Amino acid sequence: MKYKTYVAESLEKAMFKIAVDLGKDALLVSHRDIRKGGVFGLFGKKMVEVTAALPVTSKPKPKPQKEELVQEISKEVVQPQIQPQLQLQAQPQPQIQQSYSQPQVQQAFEYAPQYQQYIPQPTVDSQIITMIQKELAEIKGKMTSLAMAGNNIKMFPGKSQEAYQRLINNDVDKELAEEIIKRVVLEAPPNILEDGVFIEGMVTKHIASLLKVDGPVELDDKGPKIIALIGPTGVGKTTTLAKIAADFAFEKRKDVSVVTVDTYRIAAAEQLKTYTDIIGVPLEVAYFPGEFKKAIEMHFNADIILIDTAGRSQRNSIQMAELKAFIDQTGLRIENYLLLSATTKYKELLDIVENFQRVSFHKIIFTKIDEAVCFGPILSLNCRIEQPITYITTGQNVPEDIEIAEPTKLARMIFGV
Ligand SMILES: Nc1nc2c(ncn2[C@@H]2O[C@H](COP(=O)(O)OP(=O)(O)OP(=O)(O)O)[C@@H](O)[C@H]2O)c(=O)[nH]1
Ligand SMILES: [Mg+2]
Known part of the structure; x- marks a missing residue:
């Protein structure tokens, strides 16, 4: 171990001297405040005396290359968890003093004029950053063109x-x-x-x-055709019912009766009453399952009985069970038409259909065709389930905005021509 004592105006300056003189392997052994000059030690200048040691076994390191030093110094300056070597090398020795904060050590290095050139200057940083940015931009460009090429992979010939x-x-x-x-x-x-x-x-x-289609509603010879319109809230059940009722009453000159079990919304029955009054067909309101069967039976002489139901969320299993109970308990042959909005995303359509299968439905009506942007989900869903599409509705106007589902027309819509 080679010991050497340094006197400097401050601890930082003394450490800097040690770093320059003995190198970074030097160990700090002790330091104390002293006064230099003055009379009997009084009024002298306040100085720091630092003793450092250099292990004799340690071979002098080759002079670091510029890049190594830049890396080394930036590591010490940037990462606070890495302790400076001067302080870390202090092994358990009785006189070892306090540890030195990172700013202190950094400051010590900054005093050394010959080390200044190795401290990362903003110009070096900005050059490196510019270089990295350039390379990143190149990589990004290459990745984008690769992705575009991927999308354009030609899977099929010609048009x-x-x-x-x-x-x-x-x-x-x-x-x-x-x-x-x-x-x-x-x-x-x-x-x-x-x-x-x-x-x-x-x-x-x-x-x-x-495409599986099956419209329009065919009447039964043996008794009234009973149709219930079911589906999520707001898809257009009541409006569509009014359109079908008007078609059978006005165009086909048939006896039409309407029953509603939608007593959840105060305005629901009122809304339907307005339509039935205009069309001139009877309306029955059933509040309980028992009343429902009676209401239907009261109109058994009609050609067609249309049933309006409350909008049910496919996510609400209680609501779904209630709807099923209402329909099942009659013991009558009721054909359930599930109404789906054409504006609904495919994934959601699948979810609705899956949940309404519990109530069991026989046919589909797609509503709000006029509001939909694309019709691919109609085809995808239709190919996935058994139930055919009977009608599509194309606007809010009663009775005109309804059409029988026609495969060629639907196909052109789906293909977007
Ligand atoms: N654009 C458009 N709007 C429609 C269509 N069908 C119904 N609507 C509108 O959708 C809204 C809801 O219609 P309703 O018939 O009350 O729907 P509902 O399914 O009975 O609603 P709830 O009984 O509350 O579940 C109304 O503003 C209708 O005018 C359609 O084909 N196209
Ligand atoms: Mg309604």
């Missing part, structure tokens, strides 16, 4: 690729879209695949062949 993209853009389920285009490609003569109009015709034909 059938555009047709596939169009189905995807219209929210048709990916696997279903692939299946449709594969069929088109297999059936089309190769020289025709560049003909956009021909491909369009083939795709719509295929969609139409996939």
Whole structure:
């Protein structure tokens, strides 16, 4: 161990001297305040005397390269958990004094003029940052073009690729879209695949062949046709009921009766009464399951009995059970039409359908076609479930905004032509 004592105006300056003289392996052994000059030690200048030691075994390190020093110093300056070596090297020795804070050590280094060049200057930092930013921008650019190339991977020949993209853009389920285009490609003569109009015709034909539709309502010979309109809140059950009632009363000249079990909203029965009054058909309001059966039986001489129900959330199992109980307890043959809004996302449609299967429904009516942006989910859902689509509704106007579901028309809507 080689010991050496240094006197300096401050501890920081003494440590700096040690660092320059003995290097960074030096150990701090002790320090004390002294006065230099003055009379008998009085009135002298306040100084610090520091004793440092250098282990003799430690070989002098090769002079660090500029980059190493920059790294080393920045590490010590930036990361507070890394203690400076001067202080850490202090092994358990009786005189070892206080530890030195990071700013103190940093300050000590900053005093050394010959070390100044190795302290990271803003210019070095900004050069490195600019370099990293440039490289990041390059990587980002490459990744973006790779992603774009990925999206543009041509899966199908000629115009059938555009047709596939169009189905995807219209929210048709990916696997279903692939299946449709594969069929088109297999059936089309190769020289025709560049003909956009021909491909369009083939795709719509295929969609139409996939669609299950079943409209309009067919009356029973043996008794009244009983239809209940069920579905989530606000999908258009009451409005659609009024449209169907008006069609049977005015156009088909049939005896129509209406029963409502929607007594949850005060205005619900009023809303329906307004319609039935205009159309000129009777309306019964049933508050309890027992009354419901009686209300239907009172109109057994009608050609068609339409039942309006309260909007039920598919997420509310109590509401769903109530609805099921109302319908089941009559013991009558009631055909349940599930109303779905065409503006609903595919995932939500699946959820609604799955939950309403508990009540059991026979047919589907898609409402608010006029408000929907794309119709792919209608096809995807229709291919996934057994129940056919009977009607679509296209606006708020009663009685005109209702149409019988027609495969070719629906197919063109779904394909977006
Ligand atoms: N744009 C558009 N609006 C519709 C259509 N059908 C119904 N509506 C409107 O949707 C709103 C709700 O209609 P309702 O018939 O009261 O719906 P509901 O399912 O009976 O509602 P609840 O009984 O509260 O569950 C009303 O403003 C209707 O005018 C449609 O096809 N297109
Ligand atoms: Mg209603």
